[in-house]
Amino acid sequence: MDSCELQFLTGKARQLRDDAIETIGTFGVGHIGGVMSVMDALTVIYYSKIKNIDCKNPRKADRDRVIMSKGHAGPAMYVVLADLGYFPREWLKTLNKNGTNLPSHCDMNKTPGIDMTAGSLGQGLSAAAGMALAAKLDNNPATIYCFIGDGESQEGQIWEASMFSASHKLNNLIVLLDYNKMQLDGPVAEINDLAPVEKKWEAFGFFVQSVDGHDLEAISNAIDNAKASIDKPSMIVLNTVKGKGASFAEAAKNCHSMSISEEMWRKETGRY
Ligand SMILES: Cc1ncc(C[n+]2csc(CCOP(=O)(O)OP(=O)(O)O)c2C)c(N)n1
Ligand SMILES: [Mg+2]
Incomplete structure (x- = not known):
């Protein structure tokens, strides 16, 4: 990645974080922690790696797909999709309100550009694996x-x-684990530990890489390496910080879901 692209992606990730803080803040409450922690990887995917997407044709057959299986991070997807022109930015003000096309959790039947409905945790990866197998059977790139x-x-x-996924050699599948070490009401390690997570995914037949999930260049390189995998699906462990880039969330003991006042989001984003 050259310095120009790095500078562009750094600025874009900051803008998207501010968009998400404003969007959730305008509604007043939401999953700020898990939205912030995936933003750098989402930025690299949507502004550097993704292929064959078209905001005027969101269901284009040969498009790359992005499944947000941790569906409570819907607002992270929405700020990206609005920025890319899938729907008007005004929709962001309707997040989670009655009649909205942007529910707090991803819904493929409501939001242009959302490839899979999610929210009931654990299901999205199965859908992604099915899509990856279907793509292979169809010679879809x-x-x-x-x-x-x-x-x-x-x-x-x-x-x-x-x-x-490993059994079917789905090398067109790239799973990104948001390893922010926190779940709804506490540390993952104390509730039901995942470590050593890299070894587990390796044992399950994946090509595993572990990166700083806020290092745009490292994420970009890991995705390139994953795309070069010949016969294994990929796991990229993103070592992240829940709430990253929203100072009030990073400072909170638990930022899984927070109330955000107008004063808080304006101060954080500098948008008045
Ligand atoms: C099957 C299921 N059980 C429980 C919930 C409630 N729930 C929503 S988010 C969450 C915590 C998820 O933690 P993690 O995967 O670490 O995501 P993060 O908040 O770090 O983004 C839970 C338990 C759910 N959505 N689905
Ligand atoms: Mg977590």
């Missing part, structure tokens, strides 16, 4: 990206889907 959470990884269905 699509890459399937799937974000999962570390708390979400306590769901047995995640491991069923991982076995299936």
Whole structure:
């Protein structure tokens, strides 16, 4: 990645974080922690790696897919999709309100550009694996990206889907684990530990890389390496910080879901 691209992506990730803080703040409450922690990886995917997407044709057959299996990070997807022109930015003000097209959790039947409905944790990776297998059978060049959470990884269905993916050699599947070490009400390590997570995914047949999930260049290189995998699906462990880039969230003891006042979001974003 050259310095120009790095500078562009750094600025874009900051803008998207501010958009998400404003969007959730305008509603007044939401999953700020898990939205902030995936923002750098989402930025690299959508502004550097993704292929064959078209905001005027969101269901284009050969598009790369992005599945946000940790569906409570819907607002992270929405700020990206609005920025890319899938729907008017005004929609962001309707987040989670009655009649909205932007519910707090991803819904493919409501939001242009959302490839899979999610929210019931553990299910999205199975859908992603199915899409990856279908793409292979169809000789479709699509890459399937799937974000999962570390708390979400306590769901047995995640491991069923991982076995299936390796068994079918789904090298067009890139799973990104948001390893922010926190789940809804506490540290993952204290509730049901995932460590050693890299060894687990390796044992399940994945090509595993572990990176700083806020290092745009490292994420970009890891995705390039994953795309070069010949016969294994990929796991990229994103070592992240829950709430990253929202100072009030990083400072909170638990930032899983927070109330955000107008004063808080304006101060954080500098938008008055
Ligand atoms: C099957 C299921 N059980 C419980 C919940 C409630 N829930 C929503 S988010 C969450 C915590 C998820 O933690 P993690 O995967 O670490 O995501 P993060 O908040 O770090 O983004 C839980 C338990 C759910 N959505 N689905
Ligand atoms: Mg987590």
